Amino acid sequence: MNQQFAVQVSIPVPDHLVIIEKVELKRLQDQELKGLWWSMKDLEDRTGKKSYWIKENILSKAKYRKTLDVKYGGFVYYPEIKGETYAFHALKMADFLDDHFAEIYMR
Numbered sequence: 001m002n003q004q005f006a007v008q009v010s011i012p013v014p015d016h017l018v019i020i021e022k023v024e025l026k027r028l029q030d031q032e033l034k035g036l037w038w039s040m041k042d043l044e045d046r047t048g049k050k051s052y053w054i055k056e057n058i059l060s061k062a063k064y065r066k067t068l069d070v071k072y073g074g075f076v077y078y079p080e081i082k083g084e085t086y087a088f089h090a091l092k093m094a095d096f097l098d099d100h101f102a103e104i105y106m107r
Contacts, residue, residue, distance in 0.1 A: 033091035040086045047097065057104055059086070068096070 013019060020028075040051050047054065058064055059076070068076040075089035075096075097104075 030091055033094055036090040038088040038090045038093060042090070043086075043088055043093065046094070064100075 038046070040054070043054060044051055059068065059078070066072045066074070068074040070077050075092035077087040079085055
C-alpha cells in the first residue's frame with residue numbers, strides 16, 4: 001500500500017534577494033544585450049580569449065563563416081579594408097557562443 005504525505009516547507013528569503021523563474025532571468029539577461037554591439041575587445045573580455053584565438057578558432061572557420069558573416073545574413077561584420085574593425089551583434093553572438101561552446105573547444 002502506497003502512502004503519500006503532503007509536507008509544506010517554508011524557506012525564508014533574505015530581504016536583499018528575490019526568487020524569479022529561469023525563463024524570466026533569461027529574458028532579463030537577453031534584454032541587457034538587446035541592441036548592443038560588441039567590439040573585438042568586448043568579445044575578448046566576455047570570452048577571456050585573445051583576438052588571435054577568437055579569429056583562429058571561430059571567425060576564420062569556414063563552417064561558422066556563413067552563419068556569422070553579415071554578407072550571408074549573419075550578425076558579425078568582418079572588416080573588408082585596412083582600418084576597419086569587427087562588429088558583433090552582442091545578443092546573437094552570445095547565443096552563438098553558448099550554442100557552440102563544446103564544438104568550438106572540441107576542435
